[in-house]
Amino acid sequence: MTSFEIWDVHTHLTGVPGSTPEERLPRLLEYADRMGIAKLCVFLGFGRQYDPTPDQLRQHNDEVLRAVRRCPDRTFGFVYLNPKHTQASLDELNRCVRDGPMVGVKLWVAQHCNEPTLDPIVARATELKAVVLQHTWLKITGNLPGESTPMDVAELAARHPRATIICAHTGGDWERGIRAIRPHPNVYADIDGGDPTSGYTEMAVRELGAERVLYGSDAGGRSFASQLAKVLGADIPNSAKRLVLAENTKRILKPILREKGINV
Amino acid sequence: MKFEIWDVHTHLAGVPGATPEERLERLLEYADRVGIARLCVMMGMKWNYDPTPEFMRQSNDEVMRAVKRFPDRAFGFVYLNPKHTQASLDELNRCVRDGPMVGVKLWVALHCNDARLDPIVERATELKTVVTQHCWLKITGNLPGESTPMDLAELAARHPKATFSCIHTGGDWERGIRAIRPYPNIYADINGGDPTAGITEMAVRELGAERVLYGSDAGGRSFSSQLAKVLGANIPDSAKRLILAENTKRILQPILRAKGIKL
Numbered sequence: 001m002t003s004f005e006i007w008d009v010h011t012h013l014t015g016v017p018g019s020t021p022e023e024r025l026p027r028l029l030e031y032a033d034r035m036g037i038a039k040l041c042v043f044l045g046f047g048r049q050y051d052p053t054p055d056q057l058r059q060h061n062d063e064v065l066r067a068v069r070r071c072p073d074r075t076f077g078f079v080y081l082n083p084k085h086t087q088a089s090l091d092e093l094n095r096c097v098r099d100g101p102m103v104g105v106k107l108w109v110a111q112h113c114n115e116p117t118l119d120p121i122v123a124r125a126t127e128l129k130a131v132v133l134q135h136t137w138l139k140i141t142g143n144l145p146g147e148s149t150p151m152d153v154a155e156l157a158a159r160h161p162r163a164t165i166i167c168a169h170t171g172g173d174w175e176r177g178i179r180a181i182r183p184h185p186n187v188y189a190d191i192d193g194g195d196p197t198s199g200y201t202e203m204a205v206r207e208l209g210a211e212r213v214l215y216g217s218d219a220g221g222r223s224f225a226s227q228l229a230k231v232l233g234a235d236i237p238n239s240a241k242r243l244v245l246a247e248n249t250k251r252i253l254k255p256i257l258r259e260k261g262i263n264v
Numbered sequence: 265m266k267f268e269i270w271d272v273h274t275h276l277a278g279v280p281g282a283t284p285e286e287r288l289e290r291l292l293e294y295a296d297r298v299g300i301a302r303l304c305v306m307m308g309m310k311w312n313y314d315p316t317p318e319f320m321r322q323s324n325d326e327v328m329r330a331v332k333r334f335p336d337r338a339f340g341f342v343y344l345n346p347k348h349t350q351a352s353l354d355e356l357n358r359c360v361r362d363g364p365m366v367g368v369k370l371w372v373a374l375h376c377n378d379a380r381l382d383p384i385v386e387r388a389t390e391l392k393t394v395v396t397q398h399c400w401l402k403i404t405g406n407l408p409g410e411s412t413p414m415d416l417a418e419l420a421a422r423h424p425k426a427t428f429s430c431i432h433t434g435g436d437w438e439r440g441i442r443a444i445r446p447y448p449n450i451y452a453d454i455n456g457g458d459p460t461a462g463i464t465e466m467a468v469r470e471l472g473a474e475r476v477l478y479g480s481d482a483g484g485r486s487f488s489s490q491l492a493k494v495l496g497a498n499i500p501d502s503a504k505r506l507i508l509a510e511n512t513k514r515i516l517q518p519i520l521r522a523k524g525i526k527l
Contacts, residue, residue, distance in 0.1 A: 003266070034496055195458060196489040225496025226459040226489060233297055233488025 015220025021067035043078035043106035054088035078104035114155035133166040138173040150180035157184040192216030201234035210240035278483030284330035306341035306369035317351035341367035377418035392518040401436040413443035420447040455479030464497035473503035
């Protein structure tokens, strides 16, 4: 098997053993080392608040900040925001990205991402050169009240053509998700989570181009190994695997990393 | 970390191609993506739960055609049906004693604790071949002749000198591993099913790394998802080396040596 450089665009501190953020991130890196993963993007703290208060946001982000400060050469933090609290989110973005070490934004299930309340957040993130990663799913049993779909992401991306937006999980139902984001070149497909189904990576590469597909795992919720299988076993050229496994994530993080004086 | 990989469990079914040769070529193309050196291949282009003697011969002919095309990459296992004891013994002689095959595959025709398996297992052991038995524990009920790891444990107790592999480790591996644990001549083939964290770790803890075999069930499952069970497992690299190739090599060594195949 060809050896690839691997950056994981989507990991968490939840589902990993350890009583402190500083304990959990080294455990996650220990698992990553089994698969030869060089760098991890990390977001969300210990709790699983769907609709966090400003206080909870700060707590989440403080936990991630503590963790990434412990392993600065291997990990990048993304700031967890809640667009229902627009000003608190903007303050948190400034605190963690402008004034702190974080390099991206994570939005989860508090509010559908086509809401105008996201606009000032995406505009500010773009000024700061931070990427915006939005959880998406298309659930046959019905989404959570504020849970975004790839179609919501497409609307947001159309309003913000200069922002870099990551469609996390590619909607879960990726055959629909890939098509929903296809017209918007500033939306990247993060293929993390779910079972390692053959065809997922192949379709994303075919429909979006390998430049728009990002490997992520959702670890500790999913194993690195099972998620990597989607890319390593895919019927795509090694040049595409190289893009998906590390080069694309590097490229979209490069502007903010350069800004922060981090060479990669 | 780079490992040598032998896959103890693959099929020609579920792979595109009009001939056995074309299918094995495609399977090897998939295997190459994840660096797998050798494949054990069993069963022909079509499934049959309860094959007639004629169907068995056809199935085994297809596998022999395929492995003869890629002798350096693939080993054939002979598909038998213990309900047809004499036909199975004849097929064993034809494909293993007189042909290139190196193992026995038993599927779901008959529960493997049945006495009709005894002459087959004895002959396989004389020929130094391993006997691999499909095993599953289905919450919705097994097929009428579908074996469980508990059935295999009974068979192994009657044949302590035979070498068995418990295919799929029963699917419900937390029970399957425990059922085969007392029998050192049963190996756990962890192929098939979803790549659940913990299967490889539990198999190694309960059986020892020497008794665990990597297999995929390709084309029914992908190589990469099944390899993930071992590559991502919380076990030392020395254990991964055993599971990914060394154990399969070791149990095939007697018959490979008898056939003059050097590794």
